[in-house]
Amino acid sequence: MKRLSILLSFLIITFLINAQSIKSDGSLVKFKVSNMKWKTVEGMFTGMDGKVIFDAQNLSDANFDVSINPATVNTENEKRDNHLRNEDFFHVDKYPKIGFKSTSIIKTAKAYKAIGNLTMHGITKPVEINFTYSNNSLVGKLLVNRLDYEIGTDTGTFMVGDEIELEILCKLL
Template identity: 55%
Template sequence: MKKVLFIVSMIMLSALQIQAQSSIDSENSKVEFSIKNMKFKTVEGSFGGMNGNVAFDPENLENSSFNVCIDPATVNTGSKKRDEHLKNEDFFDVEKYPEICFKSDEIAKIDNQYIAKGTLTMHGISNKVEIPFEQNGNTLNGQLTINRKDYKVGDDGTFMVGDEVKLNIIGTLKK
């Protein structure tokens, strides 16, 4: 009888772990960004095409993880000409680098906020980052500021395009 209960318990535990892993709802997920242009203007835009898997359990952070990518070819700034320029080899080079990905190493909680620590890979370059985020139902909202030069995106000048890129990440999980 103990053996049967153990097997049933293991099956139920496995089912709960599978339920905890969710895929991204690409239709309702995006990354919004803002960056200075010519030092006095701010260009805002977004990326869609988010996909991947999230295993997030606030009660079991050590088994939580993110493995999520976006498609840089979905860049949208409201200017078709600018968007096409951002897709070429001067910036994202979407033909050569079709994904921007984040893979977590650790999820922690500090006060009322979670932090996903891991590796952001863009333009063929990987750097460690920490993304503070909050959970709101089946949506995870995170913020991150990166330096585009750390990923060799754009030229070295900072007059036309600023260095700091502010990111707002909205990841909705499929139910």
């Protein structure tokens, strides 16, 4: 029993040492979406938090559990941002977090890939995020279809593109 207690203590301490907190200022998710088929709307979300365990030498223990606050959406247009926050789009009162939890992290030819589940608007779908790691920062790219997450489906948002380009910048402490 004493050995089990020592082993559990060691595992907890190892987890706590390897878990890296996210530096909220400077961590963000940028997005681009077509609007009216010929314009592009760009914006960002801030308010990222969660835990990251990442050691390029030990990917089997790597793990991401991060989220952003959709209420922080900023397209530099207050009227549009307020519309994005309401029930037509993100419904931030009902769905206050957009989250990603990895199931595995692998090395690719040029960088890394996080495989996991993205939860947005109460819907969880599997995704793969290609990312790089340098200077204690993770930079990832992802393409999502907003209709897969039932965002903007009830309002006749035909002028908004379905595919959203995401760029994730996660700075670690």
